[in-house]
Amino acid sequence: MKRVIGICNLHDGPDLGPLTENRPLGAVTFLGRYGLMDFALSNLSNSGIDRISVLVEKNVRAVRTHVREGQTWINNTKTGYLRLFFNEKSIGTPRFNTDISNLLTNRSYFEDETADYVLITNPFMLTSCDFRPFIDAHIASGAEASIIYKHTTKADTQYLNCGMIEVGKTGFVNKIINNSGMKKIADISLGTFVFNRDAFEKILRLSRDVSLLYGIRKMVRYCIDEKMLSLFAWEFSGFVAPILSLSDYVNQSLKLLDYSSRSQLFLDNWPVYTVTHNTPPALYGPNADVKNSFIANGCIIKGKVRNSIISRDVVIEEDTHIDNSIIFTKSVVGKGTKVNNVLADKYVRMFECHEVSGEPDCFLFIEQGAHI
């Protein structure tokens, strides 16, 4: 049996502005229930990869709180594990705090592994992707590494600054460049790779001579340019929700209210696992009036909610009107409050008779714990 170890890489992710100021992107709440990294971890888990290392760039507390002991994603808790790699020494020098320096710092744990392949994925390209056919295709190709890409006709507006690949006739990648939005049709890297073990270690070693600032994705690009790596390209034809900016976060979240999108991300027999918070079911009061919304467990809903995502343990009091908004865990919307086009972080309290509004294309962000 092939032995694959999985890596969920929380380095080198996009900046979601205030949402990622104090937490890594992987731990950002999604659809009121998940952390963004749940999708990557569940893909690994559902693909039968039971040994997972999470590379944590910063705020190890938020990651640890979310994944706990990791049993949520692990099948056999003796032979499998979910562990966190963290580079304590690089905290003061964020530019040098790359995924590669993290792996090298924890090298002895990594080198101890018996594995033939290393699969590395990320929390910002949300998919339900079975990695098994990808790994099989990689092995069949004879390449040193393989990359997952998505063919798109909307590269001028989506996937900006993502890697755009040029695939040669034999299915190998000739070139990776930045998607600057000049073309509509493109093959976009989803940032998920599988490496032969020795090729992966070669890249880690080489990186010390090339640049200490380079992470894995940059090193792959460098190796392609220098013709030092054979990289096979594997097309993923399923649904992708890229979370590359704060507006992506809002738009992709609300888009999933629509069944046609939701049913492509949440597939039968491909569960998305997340940790339990022991919350009771949601409670709806006599005047609750909810349409086209996600409501997480533990909520108490007494007012009007439209086209919104209400996270765990949120209280929506009477005579409220929430429209087109995303409210994070344990926030309270007090009596008589109107909330429109708002993204409210955790523990926000909006008191009576206020109107709190943003614009449809520019949500008002309310920071964690704010009282309004």
Place this chain on the structure above:
Amino acid sequence: MPYKIVAMILAGGKGTRLESLTRKVAKPAVSFAAKYRIIDFPLSNCANSGINKVGVLMQYEAVALDSYVGNGEKWGLNGVHSFTATLTPRQTEDSAKWYKGTADAITQNIDFLDAQNPDYVLILSGDHIYKTLYNEMVDLHISTGADATISVIEVDPGEASRFGIMAVDKNDRIVEFQEKPKVPKSNLASMGIYVFTWKTLRSYLKEDEKSETSDHDFGKDIIPTMLGDGKKLQAYRFQGYWKDVGTLASLHQANMDIALDNRELNLFDDDDTTKIYSEDTHSVPQYVGTKGSIKRSIANQGAIILGSVDSCVISNEVIIEEGAVCTRCVIMAGARIKKGAKVHNAIVAPEAIVGENQEINLGKADVILVSGGSYK
């Protein structure tokens, strides 16, 4: 805790009055309040009381219940000094027999209790809905020097003849026990929750085992015998919400109590000391559609509400299709109410399907059961 205590949960009953709900699953494993199972309540109460050694006595359809209880992890009972033990009737060196009664179930597990060597044993029922900390009751048992302490609840005097009734003196010491009396001497009903001093109980169980006329039941045999022997039996007055959900009507009513938020039994309490723990499903958050509506209800993750829901309990993976109308229904996991169907005052079993435009129990006051597929 300055003393050693083990809780034993009696979870072996069939629950015949719940009809097909318990056809393939023991009553304690029946779903409750959209995300729980009945046995979550005593198990969470134990966890919250710091009673971390729990035996669960199973007999009828033990497989599903056993796999649900598992290693006790769902209630945190898998720590270094904690466990849940599944105690089913089994073949031993001497015999192989079923549990003949509630007391016999404990008698057959005397070895298990001896190995724990507890000071006290807490006997609980696996089919009661209530939130409590047992510590106060155990403290009362210790401070009064009782041999047994029985949790009692005040019932309506007109109802008293349906229960086991405890007559007490001014110090709440039990002076007489009446099983379903025609003329009740008090309105204090036994809740089937007992604290025993283990050594005392052990000797009574050994005696009871020899008796050929005994039903081997706590209420019918052990308690009256102890009382007859002049043992000290103390009543502990329970305050708060408590419901035996042994019938369809009482199961439905207890569910409604939560949906209608009467807060006698508060699951939404911020106070973590009496939280009820359960299994979590890997479901998408619940979704209410553009034409859906839901009020006076509770709903679990994974539910999809495209129709109209009023005064209902909606479990995970339930789908209420467009135009369907549900009122006063308890709809269990995976059930589907199809387009235009109308259901009133019903318990809809797990995986059940109510067909398009079907009308069920409209205008009726009695609760009915809509049977389903296999219980998962």
